[in-house]
Structures are given as C-alpha cells and as structure tokens.
Amino acid sequence: MKFIFSIAICFLLLSCTTKENSTQSTKIESTDTVQTTLEKPQKKELIQIDTLQPIEGTFIVDDYPITNQMLEENRKKMLKEMIKNGWGSEFEFIISNDKTELLVFNLYTDYHRLLTCHFKVDEIDNILDKIERDILNGEQKHLQKFISKLKPANFKKFISNKGIKIGLEKEEVIEIYGTPHKEENNEGIEILTWEFVGDILYDRKTDLNGIPLAKNNYGHQVSIFFKNGKVIGQTLHNDIP
Structure with a gap:
C-alpha cells in the first residue's frame, strides 16, 4: 500500500x-x-537631394575700369565740394580731362555699383529728361552747376569693359548686346534697353527665352542713348537683394 x-x-x-x-x-x-x-531594423526612407547644376548661358555685366581704390581717392578729393553742393556721399563723379564726358556712380554697401552713368556732358540735360527712373535722386538740376567745379581726371575718354563709348555707332552696340528688349524714341533721342535676370535669384524654372543670365548678379539693366545713330550716354543698373 x-x-x-x-x-x-x-x-x-x-x-x-x-x-x-x-x-x-x-x-x-x-x-x-x-x-x-x-x-x-526599421525601413529607412530614401531622401533624394536635388543637386544644383551650374547654370549655362551667363555673361559678365558691363562696367568701367575704375577700381574701388580710385573711387576712394576721388571721394577724398571731392567730398567737401559734394557736401557743399548738396550731394550725398553715395555718389561719385569723375570727369574726363577735357570735361566732355562724365561718369557718375551711385554706390551701395561695399562699393556695390547700384547705378553707373556715362554721359556726354553737353547732352546731359537731353538724356536726363528722357530717363524714367529718377537715377540721381532728384538732384539733376544741380548737376550742370556741379560739373563746372569738378577737377578733371587723368582720362581722355571713358570706354566700358564691353567697349561702349561716346560716339559708338548703334549697329556696333547691337553687335555687343544683340536685339534690344525695349526701344523708344523721344524727341530725337533713341533709347535701347536690355534687361537681364541675375543668376543669384534665378529660380531655374522661368523660361528666359534665350536671354542670358547676369553672372554673380541680382538683376541687370542697360539703357543706351543715341542721337543721330551714335551713343551719347548709357546707364548700367545692378539690383540689390
């Protein structure tokens, strides 16, 4: 049991x-x-990075062979006279040694050339009357009086880096810039204008219709003035952000 x-x-x-x-x-x-x-292990989502490729079809905008150092030296010589005549320190004036041609620079930060004007002196009034943009901040009426007080620079004539100069034929200008984007004729003064998008702000989507981009620029506009088919002045405008 x-x-x-x-x-x-x-x-x-x-x-x-x-x-x-x-x-x-x-x-x-x-x-x-x-x-x-x-x-x-969790499944990872692949993120595709849109690598920006270099932009083709850009060009270097026009300018004059006036260095920033030259502008600084010129300012020191002219500052007292400029202030006396009501001009701001953002402007620079350089007149040829025969006083027939004038360069005007409207400068922004770090010598950025917001606006550059090249005029035949005896045509300045005719040109300024035709300009839509108030390029000299309403000071045009003081310009002729001020010019007479300018000390001549060591330049016989002014020629831009692209070869634009007073007296250049219209056909030669078109060879440089191509067909103008805008044309107007005002009391015997013909104005040709070209406008360029800057590559800095270009969205890479807008159709430029074959117009090249302004290299290292926010936007660039060129207006060239003609009388009897010859250049009497030009303005170069470089946008700011």
Whole structure:
C-alpha cells in the first residue's frame, strides 16, 4: 500500500515539474519574440537631394575700369565740394580731362555699383529728361552747376569693359548686346534697353527665352542713348537683394 502511495506522489511531482518547464519555455519564447520585433531594423526612407547644376548661358555685366581704390581717392578729393553742393556721399563723379564726358556712380554697401552713368556732358540735360527712373535722386538740376567745379581726371575718354563709348555707332552696340528688349524714341533721342535676370535669384524654372543670365548678379539693366545713330550716354543698373 505504501509502495502504491509513493508511486502516486512521484507521478504527481513529475507532472507539476513538466507543466512548470512548459510555462517557462512559453514565457521565454514570448520574450524572444518581443525582443526580435523590437530589434528588427526599421525601413529607412530614401531622401533624394536635388543637386544644383551650374547654370549655362551667363555673361559678365558691363562696367568701367575704375577700381574701388580710385573711387576712394576721388571721394577724398571731392567730398567737401559734394557736401557743399548738396550731394550725398553715395555718389561719385569723375570727369574726363577735357570735361566732355562724365561718369557718375551711385554706390551701395561695399562699393556695390547700384547705378553707373556715362554721359556726354553737353547732352546731359537731353538724356536726363528722357530717363524714367529718377537715377540721381532728384538732384539733376544741380548737376550742370556741379560739373563746372569738378577737377578733371587723368582720362581722355571713358570706354566700358564691353567697349561702349561716346560716339559708338548703334549697329556696333547691337553687335555687343544683340536685339534690344525695349526701344523708344523721344524727341530725337533713341533709347535701347536690355534687361537681364541675375543668376543669384534665378529660380531655374522661368523660361528666359534665350536671354542670358547676369553672372554673380541680382538683376541687370542697360539703357543706351543715341542721337543721330551714335551713343551719347548709357546707364548700367545692378539690383540689390
């Protein structure tokens, strides 16, 4: 009888141990499953970067071979006279040694040439009357009087980097710039204008219709004035941001 009772107890203990091991195994499997799920690498989204390619079809805008150092030296000589005559320090005036041609610079920060004007002196009044933009901040009426007080610079004539000069034929100008974007004739003064988008602000989407971009520029406008088919002046305008 004792022998049968002992067998029954052993069988009961064996049954409980098997059940406990089965439960632990289940728990371990469950834990491993959760850990595997957490450690599964997440799918990464690929971000495509639109690499900007260099813009073709740009050109260097026109200017005059007057360095910033030359402008600084000229300002020191003319500042007192300019202030006396009501001109702001943002303007620079350089007149040829025979006083027949005048360069006017309207400067912005760091000598940025916001506006450059090249005039034949005896045609200044005719030109300024035709300009839509008030390029000299309403000071045109003082210009002729001021010119007479300017000290001649060591320049016989002024020629731009692109070869624009007083007396140049209209056909030669068109060879340089191509077909003008705007033409007007006002009381015998013909004005040809070219307008260029600057590559700095170009959105790379707008159709430029074959017009080149102004290199390292926010926007550039050229207006050249003719009388009897010959250049009597020009203005170069460089936008600011």
